[in-house]
Amino acid sequence: MGFRLFMLLVVMFPLCFCVDAACSNRNCKLNDKCSSNGACGAGLYCFSCPFGSLGSRCVRSSITDQFKLINNSLPFNKYAFLTTHNSFAIDGEPSHTGVRRVTITNQEDSVTQQLKNGVRGLMLDTYDFDGEVWLCHSFQGQCYDFTAFEPAIDALKEIEAFLSANPAEIVTLILEDYVKTPKGLTKVFTEAGLMKFWFPVTRMPKGGGDWPLVSDMVAKNQRLLVFTSVRSKEQSEGIAYQWNYMVENQYGDGGRRAGSCPHRAESSPLDDKSKSLVLVNYFRSAPLKSITCKDNSEGLINMLQTCHGGAGNRWANYVAVDYYKRSEGGGSFKALDTLNGKLLCGCNDVHACVAGSTSQAC
Numbered sequence: 001m002g003f004r005l006f007m008l009l010v011v012m013f014p015l016c017f018c019v020d021a022a023c024s025n026r027n028c029k030l031n032d033k034c035s036s037n038g039a040c041g042a043g044l045y046c047f048s049c050p051f052g053s054l055g056s057r058c059v060r061s062s063i064t065d066q067f068k069l070i071n072n073s074l075p076f077n078k079y080a081f082l083t084t085h086n087s088f089a090i091d092g093e094p095s096h097t098g099v100r101r102v103t104i105t106n107q108e109d110s111v112t113q114q115l116k117n118g119v120r121g122l123m124l125d126t127y128d129f130d131g132e133v134w135l136c137h138s139f140q141g142q143c144y145d146f147t148a149f150e151p152a153i154d155a156l157k158e159i160e161a162f163l164s165a166n167p168a169e170i171v172t173l174i175l176e177d178y179v180k181t182p183k184g185l186t187k188v189f190t191e192a193g194l195m196k197f198w199f200p201v202t203r204m205p206k207g208g209g210d211w212p213l214v215s216d217m218v219a220k221n222q223r224l225l226v227f228t229s230v231r232s233k234e235q236s237e238g239i240a241y242q243w244n245y246m247v248e249n250q251y252g253d254g255g256r257r258a259g260s261c262p263h264r265a266e267s268s269p270l271d272d273k274s275k276s277l278v279l280v281n282y283f284r285s286a287p288l289k290s291i292t293c294k295d296n297s298e299g300l301i302n303m304l305q306t307c308h309g310g311a312g313n314r315w316a317n318y319v320a321v322d323y324y325k326r327s328e329g330g331g332s333f334k335a336l337d338t339l340n341g342k343l344l345c346g347c348n349d350v351h352a353c354v355a356g357s358t359s360q361a362c
């Protein structure tokens with residue numbers, strides 16, 4: 001190689017490198033181009049939304065912990081929590097029945113990873129199956145070996161490990177409950193070691209009052225909220241009937257029509273203020289993974305605004321989405337920052353609630 005050509009390459013190579021990757025090695029910021037997860041800074045990962053700006057960008061992968069950023073001294077219903085729809089229906093979950101599964105998925109991370117990234121609400125479908133309680137994706141209340149994901153105990157043990165390792169965090173389980181076995185749920189929660197975290201139904205506000213303070217729930221170690229879709233279990237097992245305490249909009253496609261926020265059949269109208277918690281679902285009836293990054297961005301934030309009006313000027317406490325990490329940048333995490341900002345200080349971003357904040361979001 002001639003000297004001049006060599007020099008040319010020496011000059012050109014770093015230039016080309018710089019143009020291709022202005023950042024690398026964990027220093028790329030939100031929306032920077034990236035080539036691998038390792039390039040993106042903390043709380044980000046490298047992702048390409050096929051319907052967004054072209055190419056791979058660093059997008060958010062974790063929430064802002066509002067308790068750490070602000071404080072946990074307000075009632076539980078003054079905070080918002082990221083919730084995963086069908087948290088157990090995870091890509092790549094191996095078959096536990098020996099039969100190949102033929103059903104859809106809604107998430108990509110393990111329950112443990114979801115919790116680590118700041119998910120605090122988990123929607124689980126519980127069924128009697130094979131003599132145990134299973135998490136299953138099915139129809140007409142019947143779980144089959146080709147629709148079963150895993151025994152519930154496996155996911156519940158992951159939740160137990162998280163609550164034990166994170167003594168200031170609160171997790172809510174919202175069960176679409178098909179378990180008919182008497183005390184079937186109580187048995188599996190006990191076996192998973194979760195009863196020590198149980199938030200008792202007797203402490204849940206009736207008639208629209210405020211919830212206990214988060215700091216008080218933490219001090220009493222009552223950090224697991226469980227809601228069932230079966231009314232009678234509140235009496236028989238002490239498991240809260242969801243719609244005694246929460247209003248909820250329509251799930252699936254019916255909940256995605258811009259400009260309207262109808263309630264799901266089992267729930268009171270959204271503006272019924274005798275229920276102190278508000279749950280907003282925003283996902284398709286049939287998940288479309290590749291387009292979810294778009295759904296979790298603009299569409300989600302617009303629907304939260306619509307449902308705020310529908311709920312009598314109340315912001316959502318729970319926001320349930322599919323493939324929660326998919327976005328064009330901020331996605332569900334940014335939506336949560338907005339909700340917590342609104343709830344905690346009336347600003348558009350929870351970061352603006354910090355004393356002395358210079359954020360423009362307020």
Ligand SMILES: *[C@@H]1O[C@H](CO)[C@@H](O)[C@H](O)[C@H]1NC(C)=O
Nearest residue numbers: 070071072073074344345353
């Ligand atoms: C906690 O944060 C809220 C919202 O910013 C504020 O109103 C409240 O005074 C704070 N409480 C304490 C004890 O700092």
